[in-house]
Amino acid sequence: MTQDNEKETPRLIRLEEVNSTNAYLHSLNQKERLPEGSVVWADFQTSGRGQIGNSWESESGKNLTFSMVFYPSFLLARRQFLISQVAALSVKETLDEYTRGITVKWPNDIYWNDKKICGMLIENDLAGEYIYSSIIGIGININQARFRGDAPNPVSLCQILGKEVEKEDVMHRFLGHVYTNYLTLMEGEHDATLAGKYLDSLYRKEGFFLYEDKNGRFEAEFAGIEPTGHLLLRTKDGSVRRYEFKEVKFVLG
Ligand code: BTN
Numbered sequence: 001m002t003q004d005n006e007k008e009t010p011r012l013i014r015l016e017e018v019n020s021t022n023a024y025l026h027s028l029n030q031k032e033r034l035p036e037g038s039v040v041w042a043d044f045q046t047s048g049r050g051q052i053g054n055s056w057e058s059e060s061g062k063n064l065t066f067s068m069v070f071y072p073s074f075l076l077a078r079r080q081f082l083i084s085q086v087a088a089l090s091v092k093e094t095l096d097e098y099t100r101g102i103t104v105k106w107p108n109d110i111y112w113n114d115k116k117i118c119g120m121l122i123e124n125d126l127a128g129e130y131i132y133s134s135i136i137g138i139g140i141n142i143n144q145a146r147f148r149g150d151a152p153n154p155v156s157l158c159q160i161l162g163k164e165v166e167k168e169d170v171m172h173r174f175l176g177h178v179y180t181n182y183l184t185l186m187e188g189e190h191d192a193t194l195a196g197k198y199l200d201s202l203y204r205k206e207g208f209f210l211y212e213d214k215n216g217r218f219e220a221e222f223a224g225i226e227p228t229g230h231l232l233l234r235t236k237d238g239s240v241r242r243y244e245f246k247e248v249k250f251v252l253g
Contacts, residue, residue, distance in 0.1 A: 025069055140170065
């Protein structure tokens with residue numbers, strides 16, 4: 001992904017089984033720095049990791065579970081939300097090629113209507129004030145027909161379309177989108193293009209909905225996202241509340 005002539009071709013490492021593609025990529029990268037944009041893709045994870053210490057359920061061979069590495073050393077750590085935007089938009093643009101109704105639920109879940117089709121776990125290593133490496137772990141539900149775990153609202157592309165989809169095809173399209181969006185970020189065009197596209201893609205962007213924070217439930221409408229990634233919600237009395245990820249939940253119907 002470097003813009004000069006020394007660009008190394010990203011590696012695609014495909015594994016039958018691994019504990020977690022994020023963990024595997026992280027430890028491999030400590031031994032040999034992989035070319036930027038490299039991907040570790042597994043058919044099955046024995047301990048797939050989700051957000052907030054949760055696990056990630058994915059039936060063997062049915063879905064896409066992979067991680068990729070970037071080195072956005074040009075980005076200040078306090079702008080790391082831009083990486084989330086690149087990753088979320090790239091999955092949304094990929095799934096838009098298969099169905100309508102795909103949105104980004106802040107910060108980086110991907111929804112089809114009110115159901116979750118994709119989750120991400122982004123782990124950044126910092127070097128001082130800047131980002132050294134960013135491992136983006138993505139699970140997209142593709143061909144799983146039934147979900148048995150305790151995730152409240154999962155859905156797969158196959159359930160939406162009523163037919164199975166080639167995982168390789170989805171992966172190929174995703175890589176096209178993510179490399180393009182990452183180059184846009186490298187070129188410094190995020191404010192003009194990525195940020196606008198991310199905002200346009202948001203789940204529950206218009207209207208009042210129920211949310212829940214440490215003080216209980218409340219109704220609010222979307223009021224913006226700060227460059228740091230904080231979510232702004234406006235309550236019916238006009239006051240604006242500011243949240244970090246994990247400080248507020250969207251209450252689903
Ligand atoms: C979430 O809880 O929504 C995040 C789920 C992230 C799952 C993906 S699957 C590939 C990568 N490896 C992991 O262990 N987790 C991520």
